[in-house]
Amino acid sequence: MKILGIDSSGLVASVAVTEDDNLLGEYTVNYEKTHSETLLPMVDDLAKRLSLDLNTLDAIAVSKGPGSFTGLRIGCATVKGMGLALNKPVIGVPTLDALAYNLWGMTNLVCPIMDARRDQVYTGLYRFVKLKDEFHMETVLMQCAIGIDELVEKINRFGSDVTFLGDGVPVYEDYIRKNSRAPFSFAPANLNKQRASSVAALGGVYFKEGKTESADSLKIDYLRLSQAERERNEREGKE
Amino acid sequence: MTSTDKEIKILAIETSCDETSAAVVVNGRDVRSNIISTQIPLHTLYGGVVPEIASRKHTERINQVIRQALDEAKMTLSDMDAIAVTYGPGLVGALLVGVSEAKGIAYAANLPLIGVHHIEGHISANYIENKDLEPPFLCLVVSGGHTHLVRVLDYGKYEILGRTVDDAAGEAFDKVARTIGLGYPGGPKIEKKATLGNPDAIDLPRAKVGGSEYDFSFSGLKSAVLNYINKAGMKGETVDPADLAASFQKAVVDVLTDHAEHAIDSFGVSEFAIAGGVASNGALRASMEEMCDRKGVKFYRPSPILCTDNAAMIGAAAYYEYIAGRRDGWDLNAVPALALGER
Numbered sequence: 340m341k342i343l344g345i346d347s348s349g350l351v352a353s354v355a356v357t358e359d360d361n362l363l364g365e366y367t368v369n370y371e372k373t374h375s376e377t378l379l380p381m382v383d384d385l386a387k388r389l390s391l392d393l394n395t396l397d398a399i400a401v402s403k404g405p406g407s408f409t410g411l412r413i414g415c416a417t418v419k420g421m422g423l424a425l426n427k428p429v430i431g432v433p434t435l436d437a438l439a440y441n442l443w444g445m446t447n448l449v450c451p452i453m454d455a456r457r458d459q460v461y462t463g464l465y466r467f468v469k470l471k472d473e474f475h476m477e478t479v480l481m482q483c484a485i486g487i488d489e490l491v492e493k494i495n496r497f498g499s500d501v502t503f504l505g506d507g508v509p510v511y512e513d514y515i516r517k518n519s520r521a522p523f524s525f526a527p528a529n530l531n532k533q534r535a536s537s538v539a540a541l542g543g544v545y546f547k548e549g550k551t552e553s554a555d556s557l558k559i560d561y562l563r564l565s566q567a568e569r570e571r572n573e574r575e576g577k578e
Numbered sequence: 579m580t581s582t583d584k585e586i587k588i589l590a591i592e593t594s595c596d597e598t599s600a601a602v603v604v605n606g607r608d609v610r611s612n613i614i615s616t617q618i619p620l621h622t623l624y625g626g627v628v629p630e631i632a633s634r635k636h637t638e639r640i641n642q643v644i645r646q647a648l649d650e651a652k653m654t655l656s657d658m659d660a661i662a663v664t665y666g667p668g669l670v671g672a673l674l675v676g677v678s679e680a681k682g683i684a685y686a687a688n689l690p691l692i693g694v695h696h697i698e699g700h701i702s703a704n705y706i707e708n709k710d711l712e713p714p715f716l717c718l719v720v721s722g723g724h725t726h727l728v729r730v731l732d733y734g735k736y737e738i739l740g741r742t743v744d745d746a747a748g749e750a751f752d753k754v755a756r757t758i759g760l761g762y763p764g765g766p767k768i769e770k771k772a773t774l775g776n777p778d779a780i781d782l783p784r785a786k787v788g789g790s791e792y793d794f795s796f797s798g799l800k801s802a803v804l805n806y807i808n809k810a811g812m813k814g815e816t817v818d819p820a821d822l823a824a825s826f827q828k829a830v831v832d833v834l835t836d837h838a839e840h841a842i843d844s845f846g847v848s849e850f851a852i853a854g855g856v857a858s859n860g861a862l863r864a865s866m867e868e869m870c871d872r873k874g875v876k877f878y879r880p881s882p883i884l885c886t887d888n889a890a891m892i893g894a895a896a897y898y899e900y901i902a903g904r905r906d907g908w909d910l911n912a913v914p915a916l917a918l919g920e921r
Contacts, residue, residue: 416679420681
């Protein structure tokens with residue numbers, strides 16, 4: 340089972356190819372150049388390095404949100420185009436789930452946070468439970484957009500050790516240090532940002548569960564309406 | 579141009595504003611399909627195009643639109659010789675959807691990629707229904723985002739004689755339509771209302787601009803419409819929206835026609851074309867046709883469906899890029915303010 344993974348949900352652009360339990364290659368760049376200019380050349384570089392015939396892929400997995408609206412669209416539209424051309428299924432992996440998967444096997448509560456602006460974070464809570472000698476990722480809090488105060492409050496109620504990761508850490512580290520009553524830690528540089536290898540590996544789990552879809556139906560989970568829709572709803576008294 | 583034995587088939591994609599479109603075009607002039615999925619009803623709720631919503635809708639619809647274009651042309655990707663896409667100018671988020679999609683398809687299908695200038699596409703829309711039209715000719719491009727008077731020197735070679743220094747002609751239509759309560763999109767709404775009014779009822783200015791003698795300005799006209807309404811309001815007079823729409827439309831058409839006529843005289847042009855969304859305006863078409871007839875100049879205008887944003891025109895422009903050997907790399911980016919003739 341060969342899977343191409345792609346993540347362009349944040350500042351990081353990352354592409355990876357996995358085959359069963361092997362990571363064949365991964366290319367991750369955290370540099371201020373637009374994903375539009377970097378993402379596909381990175382796929383091309385990696386494919387050349389691996390002598391990869393795209394037709395041998397079983398599926399393409401992509402981080403489907405939340406994240407930067409534009410970044411998500413660059414990744415998803417690229418994958419939609421590739422999926423259409425290759426006639427291969429795609430797997431939309433929730434961004435926060437893939438981030439949490441970076442810390443596979445951790446006994447702490449895992450809390451990825453992404454800066455969502457407007458005083459909010461995109462976040463979720465995960466833990467890894469051992470079943471039959473294998474860890475499974477369990478979702479404690481489904482990915483959502485909430486205030487950092489609300490998140491820390493939830494974690495305080497759990498009271499268990501928590502490890503934070505994601506691009507929201509540098510933004511909210513001070514707040515967490517001041518307000519967290521549960522023991523906490525922050526993931527190191529090699530694990531704390533989006534990794535396409537996690538998208539591909541978690542995509543592989545979904546693939547085995549039959550959770551694939553066509554490139555046509557792949558949808559982005561923005562977790563947020565556009566500003567215009569939000570303001571219109573407010574005007575019309577909807578929630 | 580040398581004739582090619584082989585038919586060159588191009589799948590073209592256009593997502594620069596609020597239409598998701600894909601087309602299959604053979605040899606630049608033979609349109610086998612031209613699917614346009616419009617978002618206008620959605621944006622009407624907001625009184626204009628909302629870029630974030632446009633980008634979201636493009637992403638949701640694009641694969642279906644592309645499949646429909648291939649199906650209608652009774653072809654598959656393996657029949658294609660290249661993938662073309664609008665990469666500017668336009669709304670950056672909207673452009674990026676088409677550019678990313680086109681790159682994904684071209685890369686995975688191992689096909690050349692050609693980025694196309696949106697305005698070049700509008701101009702090239704004229705090639706589709708006029709198999710005899712070849713450069714050089716003069717073209718007026720008028721749309722919601724652009725007002726350009728252009729000498730088409732050769733395929734892909736342009737000299738811009740004049741452009742708007744403020745609002746685009748279509749933008750003026752939208753703003754005035756909003757002011758007199760006609761709603762969005764302004765072009766068709768004003769045109770419809772104008773049929774009921776007297777175009778000579780209200781005296782509105784025909785602005786001259788300081789820069790190039792071919793430049794346009796429409797913000798003064800827009801202000802004049804506002805002033806007229808305010809003055810009438812203060813005097814307690816009612817404004818006839820039909821007369822206002824007709825007079826405004828005539829003012830725009832007069833300026834566009836005068837500039838085109840001036841350029842035709844100065845450059846000894848024998849062929850003149852119009853393009854872009856506003857080129858579907860009946861009053862503009864009639865005025866230009868009358869002017870061209872009077873001067874013995876051959877007049878070209880695309881059918882209204884080819885005036886609106888569509889991918890067939892992108893496929894037409896891309897063909898001439900293709901035979902000129904121009905290709906883009908996998909790092910092709912969207913360029914929201916791309917200038918005509920710029921790479």
